[in-house]
Amino acid sequence: MDEKERDSAVSHAPLMGRRGFLRAGASVGALAVGAGAGVKAMAEGTPDPLITEMQPWASQWGDGVDATPYGLPIRFEGDVIRRNVSWLTADVVSSINFTPIHALDGTITPTGCAFERHHSGAIELAKEDYRLMINGLVDTPLVFTYEDLERFPRVNRTLFLECAANSGMEWAGAQLNGVQFTQGMIHNMQYSGIPLRTLLEEAGVKPEGKWIYVEGADASSNGRSIPLEKAMDDCIVAIKANGEALRKEHGYPARLCVPGWEGNMWVKWLRRVEVTSEPVQSREETSKYTDTLADGTSRKWTWVMDAKSVITSPSPQMPIRHGKGPLVITGLAWSGNGAITQVDVTLDGGKTWKVARLAEPGVAMALTRFYLEIDWDGSEMFLQSRAHDETGYVQPTKDQLRAIRGENSVYHNNGIQTWWIKATGEAENVEISSPADRGGAG
Numbered sequence: 001m002d003e004k005e006r007d008s009a010v011s012h013a014p015l016m017g018r019r020g021f022l023r024a025g026a027s028v029g030a031l032a033v034g035a036g037a038g039v040k041a042m043a044e045g046t047p048d049p050l051i052t053e054m055q056p057w058a059s060q061w062g063d064g065v066d067a068t069p070y071g072l073p074i075r076f077e078g079d080v081i082r083r084n085v086s087w088l089t090a091d092v093v094s095s096i097n098f099t100p101i102h103a104l105d106g107t108i109t110p111t112g113c114a115f116e117r118h119h120s121g122a123i124e125l126a127k128e129d130y131r132l133m134i135n136g137l138v139d140t141p142l143v144f145t146y147e148d149l150e151r152f153p154r155v156n157r158t159l160f161l162e163c164a165a166n167s168g169m170e171w172a173g174a175q176l177n178g179v180q181f182t183q184g185m186i187h188n189m190q191y192s193g194i195p196l197r198t199l200l201e202e203a204g205v206k207p208e209g210k211w212i213y214v215e216g217a218d219a220s221s222n223g224r225s226i227p228l229e230k231a232m233d234d235c236i237v238a239i240k241a242n243g244e245a246l247r248k249e250h251g252y253p254a255r256l257c258v259p260g261w262e263g264n265m266w267v268k269w270l271r272r273v274e275v276t277s278e279p280v281q282s283r284e285e286t287s288k289y290t291d292t293l294a295d296g297t298s299r300k301w302t303w304v305m306d307a308k309s310v311i312t313s314p315s316p317q318m319p320i321r322h323g324k325g326p327l328v329i330t331g332l333a334w335s336g337n338g339a340i341t342q343v344d345v346t347l348d349g350g351k352t353w354k355v356a357r358l359a360e361p362g363v364a365m366a367l368t369r370f371y372l373e374i375d376w377d378g379s380e381m382f383l384q385s386r387a388h389d390e391t392g393y394v395q396p397t398k399d400q401l402r403a404i405r406g407e408n409s410v411y412h413n414n415g416i417q418t419w420w421i422k423a424t425g426e427a428e429n430v431e432i433s434s435p436a437d438r439g440g441a442g
């Protein structure tokens with residue numbers, strides 16, 4: 001912009017004049033009221049100074065393009081951040097934080113607030129120091145540098161990553177008061193990377209090879225066994241997320257994506273893929289990431305994250321502040337078995353259900369955003385959502401899950417979440433038995 005352009009930009013607003021502002025303000029108000037959104041019309045004699053008075057942002061320069069070479073959210077959004085649960089976070093280097101899903105919309109998780117889980121801290125591994133080894137039952141053991149990886153054909157895919165322990169603290173009853181904490185061990189990013197199949201084919205898998213064992217370069221190594229079939233089907237060695245280099249905490253410079261399967265298998269700082277004939281039975285797949293059942297036995301190899309959904313707003317961190325009238329109910333749904341086909345929402349704890357509107361058709365193994373717009377009468381509600389996926393699977397109630405799994409499980413809790421919305425608009429995490437479980441109608 002040269003000086004002349006700047007002058008005309010600055011003088012543009014005042015040119016409109018006070019009467020111009022008034023007229024513009026009134027018509028916007030009228031439109032909004034017509035749409036029933038409850039925007040306050042400008043009352044006679046009480047003009048809104050935000051409309052009628054010259055504001056500093058309209059009479060001063062804004063920041064130049066050199067002020068923020070890489071931007072952060074505006075300061076007013078400073079509470080949209082990852083948070084942890086103090087009693088869960090015994091040690092921050094072997095712990096977890098949660099995505100602020102209550103405050104987000106759409107489906108892509110902004111990288112800077114996408115939850116992190118690491119067993120021995122987020123390491124700093126430079127691209128130059130990165131090596132990826134493929135060994136074991138292969139014709140030619142290979143080592144790739146980061147530059148080598150960049151020379152293979154790439155794919156782009158948007159995927160959710162859900163930690164198997166998401167909602168794990170809710171097995172025995174409603175505990176944490178916020179969707180960030182109850183369902184926030186999830187993120188959804190667009191990954192760019194190399195199909196793992198391409199790299200395995202480069203090495204040549206021997207006929208005896210039936211599994212792979214993947215491990216990371218961090219001290220924990222987080223080793224996991226994955227059936228070769230899955231490895232050859234849709235796993236990706238990702239080198240970018242949401243268009244940019246992976247963040248350190250998400251596995252820079254390369255991580256494994258295992259679409260639809262539990263987050264623990266998405267090895268970060270991926271350093272080795274060993275082709276084996278049997279699973280390795282590592283610590284991460286025997287002492288952990290198994291599911292204890294009601295009878296005390298445990299089952300393992302429960303890799304897929306079953307269909308799940310949750311209302312993100314209103315919710316305990318997002319109370320209704322505007323009183324009765326138009327209310328947007330929104331949330332997220334996902335399934336590790338394919339695309340979400342339908343989401344139902346109930347206002348009365350499961351007695352009656354309405355079909356929510358999917359913002360976009362469900363994408364396999366990615367988050368789906370749903371909305372239900374209602375006219376809230378100001379009375380209390382027991383809000384729940386229920387996901388259906390393309391296999392015909394319907395998200396179960398927590399009681400249905402507990403009938404099979406008991407209360408000793410930690411992982412794979414995909415039960416229906418209830419928010420008690422009070423007449424004040426405040427929301428609380430509660431559990432109610434569903435009409436179906438009580439043997440009633442609905």
Ligand code: MTE
Nearest residue numbers: 115116117118119163216222263264267268
């Ligand atoms: N990979 C390595 N190398 N080390 C780890 O600690 N944690 C796992 C998985 N991959 C982990 C890892 C777990 S339990 C989860 S849920 C996901 O990474 C979390 O990925 P995120 O930090 O990108 O959210």
Ligand code: CO
Nearest residue numbers: 163164263264
């Ligand atoms: Co995890």
